[in-house]
Amino acid sequence: MSAPPDDHAPGRRRRGPRSAGTDTRAALLSAARDEFAARGFDGATVRRIAERAGVDPAMVNHWFGGKEALFAATLEMPLDPRAIRSEILGGVPDAIGARIVGRFLTVWDGGTDGRAADGGAMAALLRSVTTRDLAARTLREFVTRALLRPVVERVSPDRHAERGALVATQLVGLAMVRYVLRLEPLASAARDDVVAAVGPTVQHYLTGNLGSTNPDS
Amino acid sequence: MSAPPDDHAPGRRRRGPRSAGTDTRAALLSAARDEFAARGFDGATVRRIAERAGVDPAMVNHWFGGKEALFAATLEMPLDPRAIRSEILGGVPDAIGARIVGRFLTVWDGGTDGRAADGGAMAALLRSVTTRDLAARTLREFVTRALLRPVVERVSPDRHAERGALVATQLVGLAMVRYVLRLEPLASAARDDVVAAVGPTVQHYLTGNLGSTNPDS
Numbered sequence: 001m002s003a004p005p006d007d008h009a010p011g012r013r014r015r016g017p018r019s020a021g022t023d024t025r026a027a028l029l030s031a032a033r034d035e036f037a038a039r040g041f042d043g044a045t046v047r048r049i050a051e052r053a054g055v056d057p058a059m060v061n062h063w064f065g066g067k068e069a070l071f072a073a074t075l076e077m078p079l080d081p082r083a084i085r086s087e088i089l090g091g092v093p094d095a096i097g098a099r100i101v102g103r104f105l106t107v108w109d110g111g112t113d114g115r116a117a118d119g120g121a122m123a124a125l126l127r128s129v130t131t132r133d134l135a136a137r138t139l140r141e142f143v144t145r146a147l148l149r150p151v152v153e154r155v156s157p158d159r160h161a162e163r164g165a166l167v168a169t170q171l172v173g174l175a176m177v178r179y180v181l182r183l184e185p186l187a188s189a190a191r192d193d194v195v196a197a198v199g200p201t202v203q204h205y206l207t208g209n210l211g212s213t214n215p216d217s
Numbered sequence: 218m219s220a221p222p223d224d225h226a227p228g229r230r231r232r233g234p235r236s237a238g239t240d241t242r243a244a245l246l247s248a249a250r251d252e253f254a255a256r257g258f259d260g261a262t263v264r265r266i267a268e269r270a271g272v273d274p275a276m277v278n279h280w281f282g283g284k285e286a287l288f289a290a291t292l293e294m295p296l297d298p299r300a301i302r303s304e305i306l307g308g309v310p311d312a313i314g315a316r317i318v319g320r321f322l323t324v325w326d327g328g329t330d331g332r333a334a335d336g337g338a339m340a341a342l343l344r345s346v347t348t349r350d351l352a353a354r355t356l357r358e359f360v361t362r363a364l365l366r367p368v369v370e371r372v373s374p375d376r377h378a379e380r381g382a383l384v385a386t387q388l389v390g391l392a393m394v395r396y397v398l399r400l401e402p403l404a405s406a407a408r409d410d411v412v413a414a415v416g417p418t419v420q421h422y423l424t425g426n427l428g429s430t431n432p433d434s
Binding site for chain 2: 136139140162164169170177178180181182186193196198201204205210211
């Protein structure tokens with residue numbers, strides 16, 4: 001099940017023989033973990049992270065490309081928000097739901113960096129989210145700003161925040177059932193079957209009629 | 218936000234002055250927690266629970282009405298599987314999804330027994346599920362046997378296990394986003410708005426076309 005050990009994961013580029021560069025990168029990651037843990041995603045700043053690491057703030061852009069990607073790197077997620085957004089928004093509009101579910105499964109199944117397909121790192125993350133309030137807030141802020149909001153604002157006709165939250169219910173629940181609770185047949189289902197079943201729901205939340213109880217919000 | 222302190226919750230009937238009866242009930246609850254923790258929901262037996270408690274197995278039916286309700290009582294959930302099933306299956310077929318979501322929110326919001334509407338007990342349960350493997354297995358077995366399977370087998374045309382798991386993704390995700398991650402506007406949304414938005418998804422998973430990738434499974 002494992003892909004070749006090829007370093008496609010974001011935040012792993014340019015890794016080579018140990019050098020002052022890799023020390024800087026490691027120091028930034030460590031400082032970022034502390035800063036995000038102390039202030040959440042929104043409260044953390046690139047300047048303070050660089051200060052904690054004792055390096056120039058420009059090093060954050062050099063090594064990670066910005067706060068979002070730095071945060072993703074601290075999670076050890078194969079997740080580059082910018083690349084994910086352009087992949088999701090790049091194809092035919094009717095299949096955005098399917099592309100979101102497909103990309104989501106790829107991240108969890110670890111398809112891009114050779115992790116075993118057990119959602120291990122992500123399941124551990126989800127566990128920590130449910131047990132630590134700050135972890136929940138940090139991840140919520142990150143997912144909202146870096147992923148949900150930009151997509152919803154591009155493709156949804158109205159009720160952006162509500163649609164984003166509804167998309168989140170379906171994705172978080174899919175992760176819980178497939179990777180944490182491991183309910184069959186979903187735990188073992190092929191990726192394409194999951195995309196076919198769940199993609200239309202995400203599409204519906206993004207662009208469909210949400211029900212008439214609260215039509216103006 | 219709190220209802221009158223009226224004892225509607227299952228497993229709380231017949232509570233009165235302390236008596237041999239309340240001792241028996243408490244002993245059964247304690248024994249049941251140990252037995253479910255040791256063997257999961259499927260592995261636990263009424264006979265062994267009664268043995269652990271040092272009482273006759275008939276006391277389980279007398280006090281709780283069976284293993285399902287006893288398990289629900291150990292969770293301190295306002296949840297009587299039999300009553301929930303008949304409520305869900307009792308109305309017009311097209312609104313089963315809405316009734317499931319509505320009842321689910323009532324359980325989490327604690328509407329039937331005066332708990333504060335913060336999903337407190339249930340959120341704690343969900344946290345424990347994500348951090349303890351046996352808790353996950355036990356809850357999965359219980360929810361599957363007592364709730365998902367009976368409903369799906371009555372109302373779904375095919376692919377019962379798959380449809381049940383898909384319903385679970387939507388409900389678990391709704392709980393995570395509304396009560397654990399507390400993503401707005403869903404965390405503060407009125408119950409009816411949530412039912413209007415999410416009910417059709419559950420209905421679709423129960424009775425709709427699931428996508429064509431795997432039409433025969």
